[in-house]
Amino acid sequence: MTSNRSAVLFALALLAPALVYILVIVAYPLFDTIVLSFTNAALKPTYDWVGWANYQRIFTAGNFTEVILRTFVWTFFSVSFKMVIGMAGAVMLNAAIPGQTVFRILTMPPWIVPMAIGIFMWGWMYNGQFGMISGLLQNFGITNGPVAWLAYGDTAFWATIITDVWIGVPMVTIYFLAAMQSIPKDLYEAAWTDGAGRFYRWRRITLPMMVPAIITMSLLSLIATFNSFDIIWILTQGGPSGSTTTMIIDTFKTAIGSRKYGEGAARAVVICIFVSIFCIVYFRAVRKLSQGEAK
Amino acid sequence: MSQLSLKRLEKSFNEARIIKGIDLDVSEGEFVVFVGPSGCGKSTLLRMIAGLEDVSAGEIEIGGKVVNDLAPVERGIAMVFQSYALYPHMTVFENIAFPLRVERLANDEVNTRVHAAARVLQLEPRLQHRPGQLSGGQRQRVAIGRAIVREPKIFLFDEPLSNLDAALRSEMRIELMELHKRLGTTMIYVTHDQVEAMTMADKIVVLDAGQISQVGSPLELYHKPDNLFVAGFIGSPKMNFISGTVSAADGTTITLDLGALGTIALPRSATRPVGEKVTLGIRPEHLNLGQSDFMLNVSPNIVEHLGIHTVAYSSLPAGESFIALFEGAPDISEGVTAPIGFNLDQVHLFDSAGLAIY
Known part of the structure; x- marks a missing residue:
């Protein structure tokens, strides 16, 4: 009995650091955010309980549904491009070409460069007066004058996606490359002796065998991209005219910019619900895929 | 074709x-x-x-x-x-x-x-x-x-x-x-x-x-x-190899000195130089219990009874391992010297380069 109790205490002692971390960093802020979302907290010493008023307001007044839709569109394109480019990159890096290692190393900079610095670099490239992109387009006669990519809603929307893709692609590429390399070489040799060409082998062997990796990476990337803040904030701060305002930017602007903590918290809770749904889908997919592998 | x-x-x-x-x-x-x-x-x-x-x-x-x-x-x-x-x-x-x-x-x-x-x-x-x-x-x-x-x-x-x-x-x-x-x-x-x-x-x-x-x-x-x-x-168990030296070769017979095992005269038409190191090979299944052309008389260290076969593992005086395979369950025990021998027509002979001598 005593030894049982000491074993439990020992286990708790080992778990304590992680438990404290989760309680302080995750559980308390989450709980506090949920509580705040039912109040009219602002930059005042006190606040009142307002029930569902914040939720009612964000879904009836303003453009919150538009922001949600924009977030999904932004996330959809960003994740899709990352998957397609990541897959193409992995296929190329997996090909037996001379200097393969050099190319593999060259994929890493977007990931290695501190994110803020990479984003500032893109900010300059998008600049109408001094930016490389605008300059090149003018030099090649594609545009007549300077194009300030971040100054217009449409172009800013795509510019932020491109930067997000640039930063996100290396991880997807490396993950897909690892998955590709775990496919037994024998399968390709068997297909090759049967006369299957490169594309046929990719379509009938590589792609289907990578489905678990593609599903896992898409869902992980979806969760990360949905919450992508730094890129948009540094490049456009959600502008111009809210054209790049996604849910996370919108929440920050409301809670920190306008000091409406209660309403900001309600917006944050909505994000939390969406991300939780993605996480549930992710964990279910992982469980299903690992069961499939076990068969 | x-x-x-x-x-x-x-x-x-x-x-x-x-x-x-x-x-x-x-x-x-x-x-x-x-x-x-x-x-x-x-x-x-x-x-x-x-x-x-x-x-x-x-x-x-x-x-x-x-x-x-x-x-x-x-x-x-x-x-x-x-x-x-x-x-x-x-x-x-x-x-x-x-x-x-x-x-x-x-x-x-x-x-x-x-x-x-x-x-x-x-x-x-x-x-x-x-x-x-x-x-x-x-x-x-x-x-x-x-x-x-x-x-x-x-x-x-x-x-x-x-x-x-x-x-x-x-x-x-x-x-x-x-x-x-x-x-x-x-x-x-x-x-x-x-x-x-x-x-x-x-x-x-x-x-x-x-x-x-x-x-x-x-x-x-x-x-x-x-x-x-x-x-x-080729062959399981593996063929036994015994090292020897050519002591005489007259075009019909090659005589080998097998050290502590004695000498053996094998019918071979090839002539080999006296003093050449050679290897004699005998398959475990070609060994007999009882009267044979050449007797080894070894005592097995381990005897495996497989029903259909009996396998006896021994060591020769020069340290070579030696395996004998007999049909059925003959009277053979560990540590007891057994009259193991072979007939000359079952013996293989290899020169110093490892090539067969016929």
Whole structure:
């Protein structure tokens, strides 16, 4: 009995650091955010309980549904491009070409460069007066004058996606490359002796065998991209005219910019619900895929 | 006419020479087994024939045509891999149909050919299963099915039974031999297991360090090994070797000094220089209990009673290990000197370079 109790205490002692971390960093802020979302907290010493008023307001007044839709569109394109480019990159890096290692190393900079610095670099490239992109387009006669990519809603929307893709692609590429390399070489040799060409082998062997990796990476990337803040904030701060305002930017602007903590918290809770749904889908997919592998 | 000819075939990986000039002819319908220890180059040789490895020098001819630069599919071969190389995401049907899909054959034709192969291999009830749901033997049959549907001129098997347990291995061995009889197609089979080689082959090619050590029928290799390597490799348990020195050779008899074991006079027409170090070989199953031409009288350290056989393990005075195999259960015990001997017509003799002396 005593030894049982000491074993439990020992286990708790080992778990304590992680438990404290989760309680302080995750559980308390989450709980506090949920509580705040039912109040009219602002930059005042006190606040009142307002029930569902914040939720009612964000879904009836303003453009919150538009922001949600924009977030999904932004996330959809960003994740899709990352998957397609990541897959193409992995296929190329997996090909037996001379200097393969050099190319593999060259994929890493977007990931290695501190994110803020990479984003500032893109900010300059998008600049109408001094930016490389605008300059090149003018030099090649594609545009007549300077194009300030971040100054217009449409172009800013795509510019932020491109930067997000640039930063996100290396991880997807490396993950897909690892998955590709775990496919037994024998399968390709068997297909090759049967006369299957490169594309046929990719379509009938590589792609289907990578489905678990593609599903896992898409869902992980979806969760990360949905919450992508730094890129948009540094490049456009959600502008111009809210054209790049996604849910996370919108929440920050409301809670920190306008000091409406209660309403900001309600917006944050909505994000939390969406991300939780993605996480549930992710964990279910992982469980299903690992069961499939076990068969 | 030979269906497959290898001419001075060589393969190097950077500095390492793996295949060192191989010449071999395989006739149509033959079951040829490449056998040898790990690293002898047998799988590399098979992969070169398949077209999965480039040829460094020499030629591969299939049906009289040099195929060195042809893709595997153009060589008329089909290969069965050691790992089976089945596509885990496809059904058995689609696995077998894979080569036909590559050829873009009509669905009816694919159906007919897959079902025909499945019938031969008794896989029909399994066609809609995935490889993960099959036993090792069934997976092996699917891999063979994928090779059969292509109707190749030559089947190549790369250690196809090495992943199966002993019971299944002997079962599959018989299935493969029956398949060979039924199809009548040339088969080239790689294994490190000399029992597989002996039981299945029309012709065995023994490889040692990238070279052919000997080519012949199983019984030729067993009864007349060309060299020490083949003598030691073919046969289970292994042939016993006893070191000796030539003390006289007169063109009809070679007399050997076997040290503490005494002297022995072997009928041999070859003349050898006196003082040459030679090796005498005697198979464990050719040893007798009781009166023989030459008596060893050793006492076994270990005796294994297998019912059908009894195996006695001993050490000779010079330290060589010595194995004797007797039928049934003779009266022989550990630590008790037994009258073990052999007749001179069963003895093999090898010169200092390891080549047989006849």
